[in-house]
Amino acid sequence: MGTVERHQAPEDGAAARSTVRRISGAPDHDTRAEGSVARAAPAQPRYRPLWVEEPARHRRMPDPVRAAAVRAVLVVAVTLILAMVAFLCTLAGSWLAFPMTLGTVAGTVLATWGVLDVWVTRQVWNQRNGVVSVPSSTARALRRERRRTRRQERGAEGRQDRIRRGSGTGQLSHP
Numbered sequence: 001m002g003t004v005e006r007h008q009a010p011e012d013g014a015a016a017r018s019t020v021r022r023i024s025g026a027p028d029h030d031t032r033a034e035g036s037v038a039r040a041a042p043a044q045p046r047y048r049p050l051w052v053e054e055p056a057r058h059r060r061m062p063d064p065v066r067a068a069a070v071r072a073v074l075v076v077a078v079t080l081i082l083a084m085v086a087f088l089c090t091l092a093g094s095w096l097a098f099p100m101t102l103g104t105v106a107g108t109v110l111a112t113w114g115v116l117d118v119w120v121t122r123q124v125w126n127q128r129n130g131v132v133s134v135p136s137s138t139a140r141a142l143r144r145e146r147r148r149t150r151r152q153e154r155g156a157e158g159r160q161d162r163i164r165r166g167s168g169t170g171q172l173s174h175p
Contacts, residue, residue: 079107
């Protein structure tokens with residue numbers, strides 16, 4: 001486990017030469033010119049993890065949407081199996097070819113329904129629970145700007161009301 005040797009034949013047909021490449025962390029087993037062997041300290045084995053945890057790129061699907069997707073995948077898988085069996089029965093000339101073909105047609109209808117179910121369930125879930133807003137969303141920036149404008153208008157109206165109430169016009173005396 002110390003060195004990796006790669007033998008290359010030269011173009012002129014001379015004897016093969018070896019190129020030695022060091023692996024990091026591997027013990028050194030070189031032979032010196034004088035014939036003495038270099039002693040290396042016993043290397044501790046470096047353990048690398050088998051995998052590195054990475055954050056998910058997408059958020060997890062909501063439970064109802066995931067359940068609909070699992071149903072759709074199962075129906076599509078069964079439909080594909082039915083289609084394969086129908087095809088093989090047709091090639092074999094079996095009497096099961098016709099019932100399997102009818103099952104495949106029914107499975108195709110169910111698979112279409114399953115895929116539409118996933119789409120509708122996702123749309124309903126988004127409508128009921130809201131869509132996660134992205135911080136750089138233009139809609140969020142527009143809402144923030146509208147809120148700021150409304151606050152400024154309310155502040156200006158409040159100051160006008162205070163000025164009108166506090167000026168004392170129309171009052172003859174103070175109690």
